[in-house]
Amino acid sequence: MHLQTNGVVMKFKGLTALDGVDIDISKGEIVGLIGPNGSGKTTLLNVISGVFVPNSGRFRMGDREWSSVSLREAACLGIRRTFQNIRLFPSFTVLETVEVAAAWLDRGDRRENALRALDELNFRQHCGRIASELSYGMQRRLEIARAIAGKLEFLLIDEPTAGLNHAESQELVEVIQAIRERRGCGIVLIDHDLHVIMNVCDRVIVLAEGKVIACGTPQEVRRDPLVINAYLGS
Ligand SMILES: Nc1ncnc2c1ncn2[C@@H]1O[C@H](COP(=O)(O)OP(=O)(O)OP(=O)(O)O)[C@@H](O)[C@H]1O
Ligand SMILES: [Mg+2]
Incomplete structure (x- = not known):
């Protein structure tokens, strides 16, 4: 089963936080979502999990398709989340x-x-x-x-892993991998710690200014000139 977004646009007044985002995540894979501060990562989780209704775009999971859901409807479908700031x-x-x-x-x-x-x-x-x-x-x-x-x-x-020391981060990574093994769920992982992302993810999606600029294996993404320019630096 896949979770897909198609052409998702999310605007906050004059600011376009997501500018036509298409992603496709399979059950069983761990996908990293990286990009500069303000590139739209949290906003993407918010529209997928029903926190925000996007201006346009559609979502699909298995044989279900929708343009907006409530937080509870998303959770009942099995789309679950944590928050950047602990709540x-x-x-x-x-x-x-x-x-x-x-x-x-x-x-x-x-x-x-x-x-x-x-x-x-x-x-x-x-x-x-x-x-x-x-x-x-x-x-x-x-x-x-x-x-x-x-x-x-x-x-x-x-x-x-924000705010955690190295040992705590490592422990959390193992917990995340164990959840995938046991439940067979798909996982989208946002993190600024590139060691975590590169070690744990099967694929990585890179956002910049609300657009997907790259998607591939950690090795592919790390070498991508667009990604180096927008996020990784030399
Ligand atoms: N509720 C909101 N109201 C207005 N603007 C918002 C809101 N949420 C996000 N934004 C804006 O949308 C853009 C994308 O923000 P978002 O939080 O998705 O970025 P991010 O990639 O998660 O960044 P970070 O790495 O700093 O967490 C930013 O310019 C942000 O200021
Ligand atoms: Mg964020």
């Missing part, structure tokens, strides 16, 4: 945080789905801890646990 309910426990997300999608299996997601992140022993009292690295992991509770076809992760 947790500060006073909730770890279990409550994940259970609320699981219940939002499917009231039936919420406890089971929440515990399964926490197990996948080796988080079950922290179930009773308060979200705001966790370390920053653990909050990042809790966000991912929340995003994988219940149905998961495609996972969109926005800068998970």
Whole structure:
């Protein structure tokens, strides 16, 4: 199954944040999404996950096609996400945080789905801890646990390693790979850490000024003169 965008345009007043974006992600692959600050990476996740309604363009997943969805509809289709700036309910426990997300999608299996997601992140022993009292690295992991509770076809992760040290980043990368292995989902990973991107991604898509300027294997993208010019530098 594929998740595709076709000609997606997103404007904020005079600014065109996405300028006709076509991407195609398969289930089972990890695709890096890179590009300069302000190139539209987060905006692309926002339109795919139903945070924003784009000005034009269409989306397709399997045999379903749409031009806009709500955040909940996208999540119910199995399109799940994390946020660039951590957004947790500060006073909730770890279990409550994940259970609320699981219940939002499917009231039936919420406890089971929440515990399964926490197990996948080796988080079950922290179930009773308060979200705001966790370390920053653990909050990042809790966000991912929340995003994988219940149905998961495609996972969109926005800068998970920002602010983490090398060991924490490495651990998070292993967690992301394990989710792909276990669930067989497609993953879109935004990150400015190119070691992370080049090591973990099967393919990389490069955005600049709201347009896809390159798409290919990490090796292909790294050599692409357009990418070097717009993002990587010499
Ligand atoms: N809600 C919004 N309202 C107005 N402008 C916005 C909004 N969200 C994004 N933008 C603008 O759209 C452009 C793309 O922003 P976006 O956050 O998608 O970039 P990004 O590639 O994720 O950057 P970064 O690497 O800094 O996270 C920027 O010029 C940004 O200022
Ligand atoms: Mg961003």
